[in-house]
Amino acid sequence: xxxxxxxxxxxxxxxxxxQAGMVTPQTALKDTPLLxxxxxxxxxxxxxxxxxxxxxxxxxxxxIRCQGAQYWMAKPERSLHAESVTIxxxxxxELAEAPRLHAILDEILIALSHQVIVVHCVAxxxxxxxxxxMKIYGFPLYFPVLDTMDIERQATYKPWWxxxxxxxxxxxxxxxxxxxxxxxxxxxxxxxxxxxxELLQAQISYHMDPNADISNYWV
Amino acid sequence: xxxxxxxxxxxxxxxxxxxxxADDPQLNDMSKEIEIQYVRAGEWVIAPSSLNNxxxxxxxxxxxxxxxxxxxxxxxxxxxxxxxxxxxxxGKSSQSMRTIEDSLLYRxxxxxxxxxxxxxxxxxxxxxLAREVRLRxxxxxxxxxxxxxxxxxxxxxxxxxxxxxxSSDILTSAQIMAEHRVSSLLITENDELIGIVTDRDLRTxxxxxxLPYSTSIADVMTRDPIVMDSGDYASxxxxxxxxxxxxxxxxxxxxxPIGVISTGDIIQKESHGxxxxxxxxxxxxxxxxxKSISRKMTHTFTQLVVADAxxxxxxxxxxxxxxxxxxxxxxxxxxxxxxxxxxYCFIALGSQAREEQTIKTDQDNAIVLxxxxxxxxxxxxxxxxxxxxxxxxxxxxxxxxTGDIMASNTRWRQPLSVWKENFSEWIQKPKAEALLRLSxxxxxxxxxxxxxxxxxxxQHIRQEAKQHSGFLTFMARNANQRKPPLxxxxxxxxxxxxxxxRTFNLKERGIAPIIDIVRVHALACGSDKLxxxxxxxxxxxxxxxxxxxxxxxxxxxxxIGMVRIKNQKDQIEAGxxxxxxxxxxxxxxxxxxxxxxxxxxxxxxxxxxxxxxxGKRS
Numbered sequence: 094x095x096x097x098x099x100x101x102x103x104x105x106x107x108x109x110x111x112q113a114g115m116v117t118p119q120t121a122l123k124d125t126p127l128l129x130x131x132x133x134x135x136x137x138x139x140x141x142x143x144x145x146x147x148x149x150x151x152x153x154x155x156x157i158r159c160q161g162a163q164y165w166m167a168k169p170e171r172s173l174h175a176e177s178v179t180i181x182x183x184x185x186x187e188l189a190e191a192p193r194l195h196a197i198l199d200e201i202l203i204a205l206s207h208q209v210i211v212v213h214c215v216a217x218x219x220x221x222x223x224x225x226x227m228k229i230y231g232f233p234l235y236f237p238v239l240d241t242m243d244i245e246r247q248a249t250y251k252p253w254w255x256x257x258x259x260x261x262x263x264x265x266x267x268x269x270x271x272x273x274x275x276x277x278x279x280x281x282x283x284x285x286x287x288x289x290x291e292l293l294q295a296q297i298s299y300h301m302d303p304n305a306d307i308s309n310y311w312v
Numbered sequence: 313x314x315x316x317x318x319x320x321x322x323x324x325x326x327x328x329x330x331x332x333x334a335d336d337p338q339l340n341d342m343s344k345e346i347e348i349q350y351v352r353a354g355e356w357v358i359a360p361s362s363l364n365n366x367x368x369x370x371x372x373x374x375x376x377x378x379x380x381x382x383x384x385x386x387x388x389x390x391x392x393x394x395x396x397x398x399x400x401x402x403g404k405s406s407q408s409m410r411t412i413e414d415s416l417l418y419r420x421x422x423x424x425x426x427x428x429x430x431x432x433x434x435x436x437x438x439x440x441l442a443r444e445v446r447l448r449x450x451x452x453x454x455x456x457x458x459x460x461x462x463x464x465x466x467x468x469x470x471x472x473x474x475x476x477x478x479s480s481d482i483l484t485s486a487q488i489m490a491e492h493r494v495s496s497l498l499i500t501e502n503d504e505l506i507g508i509v510t511d512r513d514l515r516t517x518x519x520x521x522x523l524p525y526s527t528s529i530a531d532v533m534t535r536d537p538i539v540m541d542s543g544d545y546a547s548x549x550x551x552x553x554x555x556x557x558x559x560x561x562x563x564x565x566x567x568x569p570i571g572v573i574s575t576g577d578i579i580q581k582e583s584h585g586x587x588x589x590x591x592x593x594x595x596x597x598x599x600x601x602x603k604s605i606s607r608k609m610t611h612t613f614t615q616l617v618v619a620d621a622x623x624x625x626x627x628x629x630x631x632x633x634x635x636x637x638x639x640x641x642x643x644x645x646x647x648x649x650x651x652x653x654x655x656y657c658f659i660a661l662g663s664q665a666r667e668e669q670t671i672k673t674d675q676d677n678a679i680v681l682x683x684x685x686x687x688x689x690x691x692x693x694x695x696x697x698x699x700x701x702x703x704x705x706x707x708x709x710x711x712x713x714t715g716d717i718m719a720s721n722t723r724w725r726q727p728l729s730v731w732k733e734n735f736s737e738w739i740q741k742p743k744a745e746a747l748l749r750l751s752x753x754x755x756x757x758x759x760x761x762x763x764x765x766x767x768x769x770x771q772h773i774r775q776e777a778k779q780h781s782g783f784l785t786f787m788a789r790n791a792n793q794r795k796p797p798l799x800x801x802x803x804x805x806x807x808x809x810x811x812x813x814r815t816f817n818l819k820e821r822g823i824a825p826i827i828d829i830v831r832v833h834a835l836a837c838g839s840d841k842l843x844x845x846x847x848x849x850x851x852x853x854x855x856x857x858x859x860x861x862x863x864x865x866x867x868x869x870x871x872i873g874m875v876r877i878k879n880q881k882d883q884i885e886a887g888x889x890x891x892x893x894x895x896x897x898x899x900x901x902x903x904x905x906x907x908x909x910x911x912x913x914x915x916x917x918x919x920x921x922x923x924x925x926x927g928k929r930s
């Protein structure tokens with residue numbers, strides 16, 4: 094797939110991203126390079142809202158490496174809603190000094206190269222990055238994902254006749270508590286990336302086989 | 313782009329030692345090199361006899377530390393560090409660590425640990441391997457200078473001395489005092505101090521006698537007053553004031569007066585006023601008065617704790633107050649039943665004898681009678697006297713001894729010769745069981761009456777004990793009966809077997825074992841001291857312990873004693889009856905950490921005396 098996209102993509106950073114390739118579906122989970130990612134945005138609509146920050150933190154099935162952590166802020170084209178400011182703890186002045194997304198996306202793509210991405214709730218991250226890529230390069234950005242929310246859904250799945258009372262919450266914080274992970278202040282891209290990285294470690298130690306093919310897990 | 317992992321840095325900086333070095337810019341760089349690991353319960357983090365190259369920080373969860381023999385050493389939880397011991401020894405680990413809960417661990421690279429250890433003194437102090445050293449550093453940082461024991465009198469001076477020349481009359485003198493609002497005036501001749509005049513002197517020696525204003529001040533003043541040197545301790549000033557019944561003492565430096573301290577200055581400093589409580593006790597003429605003073609004791613006690621007095625000072629003050637009650641009651645008893653027909657000495661046993669009383673102690677006392685005592689002639693007198701005193705001590709809050717070790721018990725009211733025989737019997741033919749109950753008799757102090765009786769008995773005990781090593785073997789064995797806990801885990805007290813409990817008795821399992829250990833050594837070296845710290849000095853001088861070990865015992869005692877006293881103060885403030893039970897939930901992490909060190913010292917020294925005074929194998 095990546096080879097095919099590498100041919101079609103326009104010259105530039107995105108082409109180079111696809112040319113770097115991806116691990117094969119037969120790669121064992123324990124040998125897969127993983128990268129936890131989180132975005133903060135001005136809102137929830139990928140068509141209207143924009144990315145304002147992005148955090149990355151590399152990990153293996155056993156260890157999270159703070160040394161490779163990266164973080165960017167991006168100045169949105171439109172102005173920031175007052176309510177999203179309160180959620181993100183990122184101020185207008187911080188954003189005013191930040192570069193535009195198109196100026197940093199090249200760098201982000203280099204970081205994403207050859208990595209399987211770890212996020213909690215794939216829909217948002219994938220959609221926003223896809224939108225951004227379409228707008229900036231005129232071509233879609235695809236990447237394989239380990240979705241900790243999806244992993245948790247499967248781990249806690251019970252057929253309807255065994256369900257009793259409320260379904261367990263799949264929010265990041267609630268999932269973490271299930272594994273006795275500490276509580277963090279949410280809504281900082283790097284903290285949330287760290288958050289889902291830790292959650293994945295816990296999920297791997299409980300529910301996943303490090304020797305199984307990555308294709309069993311990625312979406 | 314400066315990436316800051318706030319969440320990680322903040323978590324580290326909530327705990328020692330990082331909280332104390334939070335301003336070190338290197339911490340941020342270090343946090344970027346941390347690796348994070350999730351480990352499920354029951355897995356090895358550092359497996360037995362493996363190499364370790366990481367400092368671990370427990371972000372959440374819990375760890376158990378095991379010795380080579382797989383014996384539990386301690387349990388650790390959130391915020392604690394492990395692995396440093398092996399890092400300082402080149403990676404070799406004598407202990408192994410495994411998770412007992414699902415845990416999130418931060419791995420800090422060895423090179424960062426070693427770098428901070430090298431460069432930052434606060435950081436390296438924290439990891440100081442010798443618990444004794446760590447405890448010493450901690451205690452030093454806690455000690456304060458507010459106490460009368462440690463502050464020089466000069467620090468109490470509030471103004472330069474106000475003085476008048478010897479040629480002045482009493483009117484001018486009074487005017488000078490009024491102008492400067494002082495209650496005493498120094499009288500000088502050629503700038504040399506020759507006398508002092510106080511408000512009271514003017515009142516009783518001049519005004520009340522109708523002396524004319526023109527009377528020379530020389531006729532009213534106290535000539536050659538008691539003075540103190542500026543370097544003397546305030547506590548000595550208190551003693552001097554009490555001994556000589558004066559309320560003002562001029563302070564001199566190089567023989568020139570530099571000021572006056574008054575009882576008022578002392579009260580301000582010593583706000584608890586234990587000194588005044590004692591003089592109040594002696595003024596009472598009846599039981600009701602004594603009882604009402606005894607109700608103020610808790611206040612005096614809490615004030616002492618609040619004023620940061622150390623345990624030695626508090627023990628000293630509480631014991632002196634306790635002794636004052638006994639003495640006053642005996643004086644009243646002698647008024648009631650008449651003077652004693654033969655000499656006797658009332659003796660305090662245990663904590664009161666060691667001058668280590670705290671609030672809430674029961675009474676342990678006895679009477680040594682002169683050898684002239686004749687049961688038929690004098691028995692009734694002493695029975696009445698001791699019965700009356702013990703009952704009223706109980707009224708004053710010193711509850712009757714449950715073991716009946718009191719002067720009111722005929723068995724503990726004997727002539728000196730019988731006492732000597734008793735001790736010879738206990739020492740020459742020791743029985744473990746009996747000695748356990750009798751150890752209290754080896755801390756014995758005469759507090760009223762003919763104190764030479766107590767002195768002779770003590771001499772007898774020292775001589776006998778020194779000569780009978782078998783006796784010391786038994787005492788050493790008994791001193792091993794009560795073991796300190798291993799440490800703490802979360803809100804629990806942790807024992808060697810891995811058992812956890814909610815509370816523990818700090819006196820039984822911390823203080824008493826130290827007192828027992830010290831008593832054995834003290835008897836071995838023939839020390840005539842009773843106070844544990846003073847005994848420790850004698851033991852050190854006698855060279856019974858390896859260098860520094862005697863001091864360690866003193867530190868451990870102070871640490872444990874302080875926690876106990878603070879705990880009692882908190883109980884009083886919460887409206888509870890003070891006792892010796894401590895709930896780890898009420899301990900700070902500082903206290904937990906250093907209590908564990910203190911317990912460790914006690915355990916090691918218990919081991920030591922077992923070996924040091926081991927009896928001959930039969």
